[in-house]
Amino acid sequence: xxxxxxxSGKVALPAEVSLxxxxxxxxxxxxxxxxxxxxxxxxxRGFLHLYIGEEAxxxxxxxVLRPEDNVIATxxxxxxxxxxxxxxxxxxxxxxxxxxxxxxGRGGSMHLFDAKxxxxxxxxxxxxxxxxxxxxxxxxxxxxxxxxxxxxxGEGAVAEGxxxxxxxxxxxxxxxxxxxxxxxxxxxxxxxxRSESQTDLCAKAAAYGMATIKVDGMxxxxxxxxxxxxxxxxxxxxxxxxxxxxxxxxxxHSMFDPELYRDKSEVEAWKTRGPLHTFSARLKAQGDLTEAxxxxxxxxxxxEVDEAVAFAEAGTWEDARELTKNVYTx
Amino acid sequence: MSAITxxxxxxxxxxxxxxxxxxxxxxxxxxxxxxGTYAVSKGxxxxxxxxxxxxxxxxxxxxxxxxxxxxxxxxxxxxxxxTVNFSLLALxxxxxxxxxxxxxxxxxxxxxxxxxxxxxxxxxxxxxxxxSLEGWFAHIPGIKIVAPATIDDARxxxxxxxxxxxxxxxxxxPALYEMxxxxxxxxxxxxTSKLRRAGSKxxxxxxxGCLPKALEAAEAVDGEVIDxxxxxxxxxxxxxxxxxxxxxxxxVDEGWRSGGLAAEIVARIMEQAFYELDAPVARVxxxxxxxPYARHLEEATLPQVGKIVAAAKGLxx
Numbered sequence: 001x002x003x004x005x006x007x008s009g010k011v012a013l014p015a016e017v018s019l020x021x022x023x024x025x026x027x028x029x030x031x032x033x034x035x036x037x038x039x040x041x042x043x044x045r046g047f048l049h050l051y052i053g054e055e056a057x058x059x060x061x062x063x064v065l066r067p068e069d070n071v072i073a074t075x076x077x078x079x080x081x082x083x084x085x086x087x088x089x090x091x092x093x094x095x096x097x098x099x100x101x102x103x104x105g106r107g108g109s110m111h112l113f114d115a116k117x118x119x120x121x122x123x124x125x126x127x128x129x130x131x132x133x134x135x136x137x138x139x140x141x142x143x144x145x146x147x148x149x150x151x152x153x154g155e156g157a158v159a160e161g162x163x164x165x166x167x168x169x170x171x172x173x174x175x176x177x178x179x180x181x182x183x184x185x186x187x188x189x190x191x192x193x194r195s196e197s198q199t200d201l202c203a204k205a206a207a208y209g210m211a212t213i214k215v216d217g218m219x220x221x222x223x224x225x226x227x228x229x230x231x232x233x234x235x236x237x238x239x240x241x242x243x244x245x246x247x248x249x250x251x252x253h254s255m256f257d258p259e260l261y262r263d264k265s266e267v268e269a270w271k272t273r274g275p276l277h278t279f280s281a282r283l284k285a286q287g288d289l290t291e292a293x294x295x296x297x298x299x300x301x302x303x304e305v306d307e308a309v310a311f312a313e314a315g316t317w318e319d320a321r322e323l324t325k326n327v328y329t330x
Numbered sequence: 331m332s333a334i335t336x337x338x339x340x341x342x343x344x345x346x347x348x349x350x351x352x353x354x355x356x357x358x359x360x361x362x363x364x365x366g367t368y369a370v371s372k373g374x375x376x377x378x379x380x381x382x383x384x385x386x387x388x389x390x391x392x393x394x395x396x397x398x399x400x401x402x403x404x405x406x407x408x409x410x411x412x413t414v415n416f417s418l419l420a421l422x423x424x425x426x427x428x429x430x431x432x433x434x435x436x437x438x439x440x441x442x443x444x445x446x447x448x449x450x451x452x453x454x455x456x457x458x459x460x461x462s463l464e465g466w467f468a469h470i471p472g473i474k475i476v477a478p479a480t481i482d483d484a485r486x487x488x489x490x491x492x493x494x495x496x497x498x499x500x501x502x503x504p505a506l507y508e509m510x511x512x513x514x515x516x517x518x519x520x521x522t523s524k525l526r527r528a529g530s531k532x533x534x535x536x537x538x539g540c541l542p543k544a545l546e547a548a549e550a551v552d553g554e555v556i557d558x559x560x561x562x563x564x565x566x567x568x569x570x571x572x573x574x575x576x577x578x579x580x581x582v583d584e585g586w587r588s589g590g591l592a593a594e595i596v597a598r599i600m601e602q603a604f605y606e607l608d609a610p611v612a613r614v615x616x617x618x619x620x621x622p623y624a625r626h627l628e629e630a631t632l633p634q635v636g637k638i639v640a641a642a643k644g645l646x647x
Contacts, residue, residue, distance in 0.1 A: 070403070104436025113435035120402060121435060125426050131392050132427060135399020135407075142355065142381060143404060162422070165392025172387070326437035327471045329495040 003248075003269040006278045007219035015288040021063065021220050022283065023297045025055040025276050028079035030301040031088055034309060035078070035095065035109075039255050043312075044095045047124075048109050049076040053218075053250030056275035057182050058083050060223025061150065064231050068118070070140075070149040072133045075110035075124040080152055085117040088304050089311030098315030105318055106326070126187075127160035129153060130179070134166045137177035137240070148234045149177045155244075156187025158204055159195060167208040170240040178230045179205070179242045182217065184249040189261035205242030217245030218273045248273070337507040339484035340370050344408070347492055348378050351406060354492060355382040357393055358410030358446075367412050368448060368504060394420035394445065398428045398497075401443040406492050414449040414463045414501070428497040429472030440495045444488065450539040450584055451632055452505040457620035460628075462584040464501050464538065465591030468561040474498045475561035476520050479541035481511035483559060486518025494520065503539040523565040525572065529554035532642045533572040535595055536582035537561060540633050544582050547638035553580075561591060569595070570603045577608040578645045582633050587615035609645040614638050 011018055032052050038044045051058070054076075062083035065071065073080040081091055086102050094101025095109050103113045103122070111122040120136065123129040133151030140147050157163050158181070170177050181201055185192050192199050202212035211233060215226040223245055230241045248270040252259050283289035334342070347354045355378075356371060362385040365372035375383040386393040390411055397409035411417045417424070428441045451460035468475045474496060478484045484502075491498035498520065527545055529552045536544040537558035548555050554572045558564065573579060579599060583592035592613045599611055614633045621631055 101436070103434065103438070106436045107434050111434045113438050115435075115438040120439065121431075123427070125422060128395075128422065128427060131395020131423055132399040132402070134392065135396035135401070136403040137399070138396055139400040139403025139405045142400075162391050162395065165387075165389035166395075168387060169389065169392050169396060326433045328474075329432060329440045 003266070003273055004216070006273045007216060007222070008278070008282065010286060011221050011282050011288065013221060013224070018283055018288055019293070019297070021059050021224060022276075022279060022289070023301070024059040024063065024083050025220065025279070026297055026301040027088070027304060028055045028058065028082060029276060030298070030305050031082060031091070031308065032078060034305045036251070036255070038095070038309070044109065046108050046110075047075070048095070048255045049253065050251040051076050051079045053270070053274065054182060054184060054247045055079055056220035056223045056279070057180070057217045057245040057247055058152070060220045061180055061227040063224060064227040065148065065150055068145070068147045070118045070120060070133070070136045070147060071152070072120045072129040072136070072149070073122060073152040074126070074129065074154060075122065076154070077112055077122050077152070078109070081112040081114065081119055081122070084114070084119045086112060086114045086119060088308035092308040092312040093315040096312040096315060098312060099318040100311070100315040127153060127157035127162040130157065130162050130166035133177055133179070134170050134175060137170065137175035138173065140176055141173070146235065147176065148231050150180060151177060152180045152182060154187065155181055155183040155185070155192055155201060157181070158201055159187070167205055167210060167242070171208045171210045174239040176234045176237070177240045178234050179240065181242065181244045182247055183244050184247050186249065186253070186261065188253045189257070191261070201244045202242065211238070211241045213241065213243045215243065215245055217247030218275050218278070220275055220279050250274070333510045333512050334481065335507065336481060336484045336503075336509045337368065337370060339481050339513065340488070340502060341372070343485050343488040344371060345374065347408065347488055348374065348382060351492070353404065353406040354408065355384060355405060356408045356410060357384040357386055357397060359386055359388060359412055361385060361410050366410070368507060371410070390416055390419035391423055395423035395427065397443050397445070398423055398431075398441055401441045402439055407443055408492070409443065409445045411445060411447040413459050414447050415458050415461055417445070417447050417463070424467070424473065424497070424499070425470055429470050432496065433472060441497045442492075442495050443497045444491045444500055445497070446500045446502060448504050449501045450503050450505055451621045451628060452539065454623055454625055454628060456623040460621035462538075462616065464561055465583070465585040467499055468591055470562070472496070473562065474520060475501070477501045477538040477559060477561055479503065479506065479538050479557055479559070481509070482514050482516065483518060485513050487520055490518055490520045501538060505539040506542070509542065520560055521565065523556055523558045523560065523568050525554065525568055526557045527553070527555040529576070531576060532578040532580060532645060533569065533576045534580050534582060534638065534642070535569055538584065540582045540584050543633060543635050544638060547635045547642065550639045551642040553642060564594070564598070566598050566602055569599065570606075573599065573603045573606045577606055578642075579607070580612045580614060580638060580641045580645070582614045582638055584616055584633060586618050587613060588618060590615060612641040612645060614641050
């Protein structure tokens with residue numbers, strides 16, 4: 001797919017909100033750049049799926065969510081966990097496989113969990129999180145709790161039965177759930193138009209009678225606004241909503257991916273739409289950001305990364321004699 | 331106390347669960363208006379309302395996963411899957427989510443979910459409604475598998491399963507629905523296997539729908555019958571204790587022989603009681619065919635009293 005023109009125009013947000021969004025995206029970016037480096041050094045193993053390029057979606061959405069809300073994400077969830085409030089050190093330690101990791105070293109990169117922030121994981125079965133989110137929303141409804149369940153998933157999930165069954169159940173039962181589809185155009189290496197007869201993802205949700213929003217997921221302002229609208233819809237008791245964030249992954253699917261399925265020129269074209277530099281430029285143009293302030297935010301993110309790595313390095317290995325712990329509760 | 335059927339015992343257990351704890355709700359295909367495929371939830375929609383006796387579309391994967399999510403969200407869902415064959419449509423949520431979540435999250439999230447399903451043959455429902463796949467599920471760490479085969483267990487195991495913080499698959503046996511007996515009122519656990527008949531010549535180990543057949547066969551061969559009751563985690567202690575007395579064993583399992591639960595029991599006997607044995611352990615399992623429709627062929631497929639008696643006698647040379 002050809003890249004549309006880069007996000008542009010006036011940012012109609014208070015400067016402090018804009019700077020917070022920028023800082024959020026920078027934190028994800030710097031953390032993940034470090035992850036890639038640590039992967040090459042063999043410190044992080046297994047699969048590692050980077051979110052680089054897609055940060056505007058998590059940043060825009062997560063700032064709208066409240067502490068009582070539920071969040072479910074996929075195996076490309078480092079950024080979601082971080083912005084939801086999981087300490088970067090606990091995320092890094094998890095990728096190292098250390099006991100101090102946010103899943104005690106049992107999950108790794110794809111299975112970050114955190115009960116305290118109601119972060120229900122890190123699900124590495126494509127579409128596997130959708131029924132779960134639907135059930136969390138059902139529980140909230142039956143218990144008369146006012147919380148939104150935010151469910152993040154990639155566009156590859158729309159081919160799965162679990163997606164369609166969840167859409168139907170959520171709309172049929174009027175559940176308080178926001179389905180946040182991160183459409184980065186490729187299900188691993190398979191382009192959307194090579195796998196779907198209907199490439200308009202909103203049309204699929206609309207077929208179940210569900211409200212939908214389609215938004216430029218490279219534009220953090222638009223993403224934030226769409227998340228606000230969708231969460232307001234859910235909080236007002238108007239049932240579920242589906243949001244398609246149109247975004248793009250700059251890095252390979254995982255560290256094992258030679259990227260034979262897309263042209264370098266396509267990736268380069270999408271990079272002109274990069275969420276960090278386009279947003280920074282817009283803020284600078286309207287006087288909300290100086291280069292000095294940007295560097296300050298960047299240094300803070302870098303310092304957080306350094307600290308997180310030190311925390312992970314200093315972490316400990318769980319005794320293998322505890323191997324069977326937590327298979328069952330008792 | 332008057333005798334009730336296995337079906338009525340299941341119904342009472344379900345009714346009590348809904349009445350006792352408002353976090354409990356039942357969800358599945360035709361559990362409400364229709365009254366349950368096997369009439370186990372008949373009348374409950376009227377009593378508890380559509381929020382707690384929730385009819386679902388034909389979406390096993392979706393509503394089983396929603397059950398997992400609702401359990402995480404603080405409820406105690408009972409998901410009904412019509413038959414074990416249909417549970418294959420929900421396998422991903424049972425095996426990849428419910429069973430793994432606690433361990434994968436470093437102990438942060440337990441899944442207090444109960445999935446009820448009918449299993450087993452004997453009603454001429456043919457190959458897609460008659461299989462016994464309990465043994466498959468018993469392969470998976472992180473879930474518990476219970477197989478009520480008596481009136482007491484049909485009445486008591488559901489409550490015990492709901493009290494358990496981890497996912498429990500509660501298998502029900504349509505072949506036993508009309509069986510009658512009294513409820514003893516004794517406490518029911520979901521952790522042990524039990525001696526159902528004392529005998530001296532041979533230990534017959536079984537579970538679920540085959541229990542009445544095993545008991546009948548035991549009459550002919552002075553057999554001791556152990557009902558496994560819980561297929562994961564397995565409790566072998568009563569089996570080993572019995573073998574010290576009888577020195578011979580027949581395993582009766584409605585599942586297929588190859589790679590099945592009976593094979594696991596035999597292996598454990600080899601590990602834990604090899605030197606007690608005076609003869610090789612015998613197995614009576616279903617024949618290795620999809621369960622056929624015609625009555626005589628279905629009967630020929632399943633473990634029967636005659637086959638169990640013959641297997642037991644075969645151990646005496």
